[in-house]
Amino acid sequence: MDKSIRNLFQIRENVHFLNHGSFGACPKKVFQAYQDWQRSLEEQPVAFLGREIGDLLDNVRRRLGAEIGASPDDLVFVPNVTHGVNIVARSLKLGGGDEILITNHEYGACKNTWEFISKKTGALVKEREIMIPIAPTLRQEEIADQFLAGITEKTKLIFISHITSPTALRLPVEIICQKARQLGILTIIDGAHAPGQIPLNIAEISADFYTGNCHKWMMSAKGAGFLYVRPDTQHLIEPLVVSWGYSAPLSHHNKTRLATLLEWTGTFDPAPYLSISAALDFADEYNWDFTRDECENLLQVALDRINEITGIDPIYPNRKGWYRQMGIVELPGDINVQNLKLRLYNDFHVEIPTIEWMNRKFLRISIQGYNSEDDIDALVAGIKCSLE
Ligand SMILES: Cc1ncc(COP(=O)(O)O)c(C=O)c1O
Known part of the structure; x- marks a missing residue:
């Protein structure tokens, strides 16, 4: 994705912000x-x-x-x-x-x-x-x-x-x-x-x-x-x-x-x-329809990469239509999600929600225009270390 879009937002440089879903993030111009x-x-x-x-x-x-x-x-x-x-x-x-x-x-x-x-x-x-x-x-x-x-x-x-x-x-x-x-x-x-x-x-x-x-x-x-x-x-x-x-x-x-x-x-x-x-x-000025497509593509890459590490089936196997800029991956049942969340934030600077739902555990990944492959690399590195 076009990294210059990140400069349109106020998100701190030193965080891989993968949680747009919780409270959004307002661009500088809008703010x-x-x-x-x-x-x-x-x-x-x-x-x-x-x-x-x-x-x-x-x-x-x-x-x-x-x-x-x-x-x-x-x-x-x-x-x-x-x-x-x-x-x-x-x-x-x-x-x-x-x-x-x-x-x-x-x-x-x-x-x-x-x-x-x-x-x-x-x-x-x-x-x-x-x-x-x-x-x-x-x-x-x-x-x-x-x-x-x-x-x-x-x-x-x-x-x-x-x-x-x-x-x-x-x-x-x-x-x-x-x-x-x-x-x-x-x-x-x-x-x-x-x-x-x-x-x-x-x-x-x-x-x-x-x-x-x-x-x-x-x-x-x-x-x-x-x-x-x-x-x-x-x-x-x-x-x-x-x-x-x-x-x-x-x-x-x-x-x-x-x-x-x-x-x-x-x-x-x-x-x-x-x-x-x-x-x-x-959204009009920066052609956000195109950005949303890019976000969806990056999200698909992220979901695939993490599913490959965990070996757990994808939540939405046929992809189209079930999600757009936000998606989940399932985590192994024996993982401590509180520790995982802390580790991802403290050691890998990744802000992402972990979810416990119906006795199962998930990561919810949000992708917005300010995200790039670097954010996914950081997340993947954090997950790999935490699952070792
Ligand atoms: C599905 C859903 N409904 C309602 C809300 C509540 O939104 P708000 O805190 O803006 O009222 C949220 C917040 O994340 C949500 O995910």
């Missing part, structure tokens, strides 16, 4: 735009937050909507996916006997949200297993069928990740949401890793709710997420934080009900949301 917004705010806080903010956010919402295939009227900014999931979870009226169907690949903080709702309402969280490795001939439809077989007459809600956190697996959310709709089951998609990593057309997915992060793979400043709500389910949504929007007339600033009710949660820093435009400009 500059973010700080410029913060400066403008402080130069005239009342003009900025009292008068100008509505139009500024509307402009970014339109730009973001065009990028992710959603009408701006169906979008509201939230600080992150955890927040988006909580808005939906606290809004829906679930009760004893209702079932919430999730996969065994969901992100811990969001699982906690559903456990909390379960305790509060008596609804049951049911976890449906999706097996990995993916068989070489397995199709997305079969994964969807495996999951959908967990539906009962009590299922009221489906919660699934578009790209999973522990296993970096792209799930067939389109098929699952369409089927759920036919059955009258609500769907909420956790899109933490999708925006900026894979092309999105959210309206076509036909989920009732879709929440995503812009601060991971879209590379905005941190604290920029969105919640999409289908027009016909918007009446179900309540604000997590009740503020001025509760009593504001809907015509106020020409805002939609969603934006009026949810976007102003009290004084806040809107600069992360406003930085989304700079992040999209950055």
Whole structure:
């Protein structure tokens, strides 16, 4: 990959940074735009937050909507996916006997949200297993069928990740949401890793709710997420934080009900949301579609090299479509992953997450434009030494 791209980022020289997936990493230009917004705010806080903010956010919402295939009227900014999931979870009226169907690949903080709702309402969280490795001939439809077989007459809600956190697996959310709709089951998609990593057309997915992060793979400043709500389910949504929007007339600033009710949660820093435009400009300017292809190729090399060292089967044998810039390799079951992580960081300067999931152990490799073969060489050297 083109090493000059690394200079566009702020990542320290002395680290092999293979964990874009956890919190993203913001390019210098985008970070500059973010700080410029913060400066403008402080130069005239009342003009900025009292008068100008509505139009500024509307402009970014339109730009973001065009990028992710959603009408701006169906979008509201939230600080992150955890927040988006909580808005939906606290809004829906679930009760004893209702079932919430999730996969065994969901992100811990969001699982906690559903456990909390379960305790509060008596609804049951049911976890449906999706097996990995993916068989070489397995199709997305079969994964969807495996999951959908967990539906009962009590299922009221489906919660699934578009790209999973522990296993970096792209799930067939389109098929699952369409089927759920036919059955009258609500769907909420956790899109933490999708925006900026894979092309999105959210309206076509036909989920009732879709929440995503812009601060991971879209590379905005941190604290920029969105919640999409289908027009016909918007009446179900309540604000997590009740503020001025509760009593504001809907015509106020020409805002939609969603934006009026949810976007102003009290004084806040809107600069992360406003930085989304700079992040999209950055991706256009540096032809990020090409970079994503390069990242996928480098990731394939990394996965192959490590699978060869461990002798363990690849998780996604037929490659295409199951992952893009983030993937996992399985590690031997007897390895101490905490020690491995420390050793990789302290001795090889490799920042990478180790994962324990379903009594198995994995490394999750994220590749972004700033990575190069050198990072993979360092990782491979570290793994070889640690497995000796
Ligand atoms: C699948 C998934 N969902 C949700 C989140 C939470 O994102 P945030 O901390 O920005 O709310 C993450 C974070 O890594 C994630 O991987």
